[in-house]
Structures are given as C-alpha cells and as structure tokens.
Amino acid sequence: MSFVVPAAPIPSIPVKGAAAGDAFPVHRIYCVGRNYVEHAIEMGHSGREAPFFFMKPADAVLPVAEGEVGRMHYPSLTHSLHHEVELVVAIGKGGRDIAAADALDHVWGYAVGLDMTRRDLQNDMKKQGRPWCIGKGFDESAPIGAVVPKALCGLGAGTKIVLEVNGVVRQASEIDKLIWSVPEIIEHLSAAWTLASGDLIFTGTPEGVAAVVVGDTLHARIDGVGSLEVNVVAR
Known part of the structure; x- marks a missing residue:
C-alpha cells in the first residue's frame, strides 16, 4: 500500500530499562474524569458517580x-493552564468487555503523566454545553515519563502521588484514593471501546490542581513507578 500524502509517525514513549531504540507505541489516550473524591469536590461534584x-x-x-527534563510550550488561546498529575496505565494486550478480575492481565506497565488543561477554555465549553476537546486535547497536553514494566512497579496501598511546582507541593495523595480502581476503570472502559495494545489510560488526578506559567518547573512522582520533570517554556 502507498499513501497519497506522507504518513504521520507513530507517537511513542520511552521504556525504563529497554534496549536503545525500543519504545512503547501509543495507540489511543483515554482519560478518566474526576476520579479522586477531593478533586471531584473541588470541581463542584461529590460521590462515586459512574466513571466518564x-x-x-x-x-x-x-x-x-x-533523567531528562521535558520542555512544554505554553499553549495558545489560554490564560489558565492547569496541571493534573496522574498514574498512567499502559495497555499491552487489547480486548473488549474485560472483567475487572482479569484486567491486570492486560496491563503492560505504568508511567507518571500530566493531564495539562486549558481550564478557561474547558470551562467556557462546559457553560455552552459544547465538547471540551479544546481544553484537553491540544499539542503537548500529555507529558509522560518512561513506561515501567508492571513487574518492576511497586504500586500498593498507600502509594504516594505528588506534584511539586518550583519545589512547592501542589498535589499530594495516595493511589488507593482512586474512586474507581485500575481494574474497574479497564472494565468500564472496555465496555465502551475495544482496547488495543499501545493504549494509555490516564486514571485521574487528586485535589490541588492549579495554574502554571512560563518559567515554572513541574516535578511529578509516583512511588514505585518513577518521576517526571517538565519546564513550561514560551511558544
């Protein structure tokens, strides 16, 4: 097969401990909204609502x-760029209607990610009852560290998830405070979409989301997974 225009390259992310040149190919990026109780409250919601x-x-x-520091360009059209630190699940084996009891068999590894958000644009779209892709799906809106094979991860009860901006803690919680656990997320998600190898799932952010500006340094970490450092730079 030949293409009438140049084919776009397959996006990929590094893998911890992999041989030079090996990377994790990205198929789709799914994100879970409001999946920590305190964050749901700060966004004006409460309770264990069905995941979306x-x-x-x-x-x-x-x-x-x-060991590297990423450079995220401050995006256009916004005056309120917010950080959201998240545990990211990397899917290694696809499937549909996956039971929660089997879900972890489909996980290849985990990573530390940031769901960066043009909050002002997102809020404007919400008020108008319109889709808010413009607030979430822009260029460089998903900084992510190296994927760690699940066998090398140390996730468990009390696992810390933390984000610092310029050395000051903004977000701090534990992974077991997820409203919907990783297996439950995969069960719900695979009922709506057929998951595939290369899919990434951003599992939700704890409370403390706030704005960043050009010159800020974001340092995210999840115990047992790793860390991610990003500088916000001018376009």
Whole structure:
C-alpha cells in the first residue's frame, strides 16, 4: 500500500530499562474524569458517580526519558493552564468487555503523566454545553515519563502521588484514593471501546490542581513507578 500524502509517525514513549531504540507505541489516550473524591469536590461534584472518559490525540504525548527534563510550550488561546498529575496505565494486550478480575492481565506497565488543561477554555465549553476537546486535547497536553514494566512497579496501598511546582507541593495523595480502581476503570472502559495494545489510560488526578506559567518547573512522582520533570517554556 502507498499513501497519497506522507504518513504521520507513530507517537511513542520511552521504556525504563529497554534496549536503545525500543519504545512503547501509543495507540489511543483515554482519560478518566474526576476520579479522586477531593478533586471531584473541588470541581463542584461529590460521590462515586459512574466513571466518564474523554480522549486526547495520540500525538498529544510529550515523552520525557528517565533523567531528562521535558520542555512544554505554553499553549495558545489560554490564560489558565492547569496541571493534573496522574498514574498512567499502559495497555499491552487489547480486548473488549474485560472483567475487572482479569484486567491486570492486560496491563503492560505504568508511567507518571500530566493531564495539562486549558481550564478557561474547558470551562467556557462546559457553560455552552459544547465538547471540551479544546481544553484537553491540544499539542503537548500529555507529558509522560518512561513506561515501567508492571513487574518492576511497586504500586500498593498507600502509594504516594505528588506534584511539586518550583519545589512547592501542589498535589499530594495516595493511589488507593482512586474512586474507581485500575481494574474497574479497564472494565468500564472496555465496555465502551475495544482496547488495543499501545493504549494509555490516564486514571485521574487528586485535589490541588492549579495554574502554571512560563518559567515554572513541574516535578511529578509516583512511588514505585518513577518521576517526571517538565519546564513550561514560551511558544
């Protein structure tokens, strides 16, 4: 087969401990909304509502290799760029209608990610009852660190998830405070879409989301997974 225009490259992210040149190919990016109780409250909601999802383009990823510092360009059209630190699940085996009890068999690994959000644009779209892709799915809106094979991860009860901006803690919680757990997320998600190898799932952010500006340094970490550092730079 030949293409009438040049084919876009497959987005990918680094893999911890992989051989040089090996990477994790990105198929789709799914995100879970309001999946920590305190964040749901700060966004004006409460309770264990049914999970809902939105998506980012695969090429929204901003891959940052282990030990490196990423550069995220402050996006256009916004005056309120917010950080949201998240545990990211990397799917290694696809499927549909996956039971929660089997869900972890489909997980290849985990990573630390940031769901960057043009909050003012998102809020404007919400008020108008319109889709808010413009607030979530822009270029470089998904900075992500190296994927760590699940066998090398140390996730468990009390696992810390933290985001610092310029050395000051903005977000701090534990993974077991997810309203919907990783297996439950995969069960719900695979009932709506057929998951495929290369899919990424951003699992939700804790409370403390706030704005960043050009010159800020974001340092995210999840115990047992790794860390991610990103500088916000001018376009």
